[in-house]
Amino acid sequence: MFTCVLGFENLRFLLCILGSASRNGPTMKTPRCISTRAITASETRNKSCSRRDAMLLVLGVSGLSMSYLPAAYAAGLPPEDKPRLCEAECEKELENVPMVTTESGLQYKDIKVGKGPSPPVGYQVAANYVAMVPSGQIFDSSLEKGLPYLFRVGSGQVIKGLDEGLLTMKAGGKRRLYIPGPLAFPKGLVSAPGRPRVAPNSPVVFDVSLEYIPGLESDEE
Numbered sequence: 001m002f003t004c005v006l007g008f009e010n011l012r013f014l015l016c017i018l019g020s021a022s023r024n025g026p027t028m029k030t031p032r033c034i035s036t037r038a039i040t041a042s043e044t045r046n047k048s049c050s051r052r053d054a055m056l057l058v059l060g061v062s063g064l065s066m067s068y069l070p071a072a073y074a075a076g077l078p079p080e081d082k083p084r085l086c087e088a089e090c091e092k093e094l095e096n097v098p099m100v101t102t103e104s105g106l107q108y109k110d111i112k113v114g115k116g117p118s119p120p121v122g123y124q125v126a127a128n129y130v131a132m133v134p135s136g137q138i139f140d141s142s143l144e145k146g147l148p149y150l151f152r153v154g155s156g157q158v159i160k161g162l163d164e165g166l167l168t169m170k171a172g173g174k175r176r177l178y179i180p181g182p183l184a185f186p187k188g189l190v191s192a193p194g195r196p197r198v199a200p201n202s203p204v205v206f207d208v209s210l211e212y213i214p215g216l217e218s219d220e221e
Contacts, residue, residue, distance in 0.1 A: 083143040085130050085174060085207040086111055094176065106161050107178040111207070116171025117216045121154035125166060126211040134203055137196045139189060148211045159184055162206055171216070174209040 086094065090111060097109040119125045126148040131140040142149045151157040153166050161179030169175055181201035191197035198204060 082138050082141065083130075084138075085128065085143070085209055086176065099178075102164065104160075104164060104183060105180045106164050106183055107180075108165055109176045111174040111176060112172075112209075114170030114173025114210060116173075116210075117213060118170050119153045119167060119210070119213050119216075121167065122152055123154075123213055123216070124150060125153045125213050126150050127166065128209045128211060129162070130207045132205045132207075133196050133198060134205060135196075136205075139195045139198055139204075161204075162208065165206070166208065166210060169208075169210045171210050171213050174207070177206040177208060179204050179206060 094109055094111060097111070099107055099109055101107045128142045128148050129140075130138055130143060132138050154163050156163070159179065161177055161183035164183070165175060165177040165179075180203050184202065184204045185198055186201055188200035188202070189198035
């Protein structure tokens with residue numbers, strides 16, 4: 001705690017320094033309002049706080065304030081325009097697509113029905129996905145990585161809702177999965193810069209496209 005009590009002259013000095021710092025930015029220039037009158041020894045003794053103490057306080061306050069600037073600027077930036085599997089026009093069309101609910105509680109809507117085979121349990125699949133919290137904020141996406149995600153479907157390598165939703169898709173298809181908490185992330189996911197936190201056992205939404213199934217030929221028309 002700063003216990004030094006500022007006298008009137010030093011308080012005026014402090015306010016001038018703060019005003020000058022806010023006008024001049026990080027490079028502090030000597031404020032015009034600083035008195036050039038010399039301070040006598042008796043005045044120095046009678047003051048509870050010296051100009052040196054005031055300067056140290058100013059520097060401490062300025063340093064503390066500057067440390068929060070990046071966060072403040074970041075908070076004011078517009079949300080990042082991230083790639084999605086379902087853009088605005090797709091969202092409108094999806095409103096008219098019937099919802100399918102499975103016995104486990106998983107719900108989904110087919111954005112596009114594929115024409116290829118469905119993956120057998122344990123087969124490797126290549127899929128793109130965009131994972132969101134219910135508000136639509138993205139917390140993970142293969143599109144940002146630039147490559148489809150390869151994994152063995154139905155073998156527990158991904159969350160249960162994604163496994164179940166992919167097993168009934170056909171290659172070339174695209175689907176929105178509404179995954180309830182028990183089929184999502186039991187331990188949740190911590191937040192990261194630009195990404196929301198996922199609470200434990202909370203519902204999530206996945207847009208997923210089944211690109212291809214290595215080793216299985218697509219059905220030709």
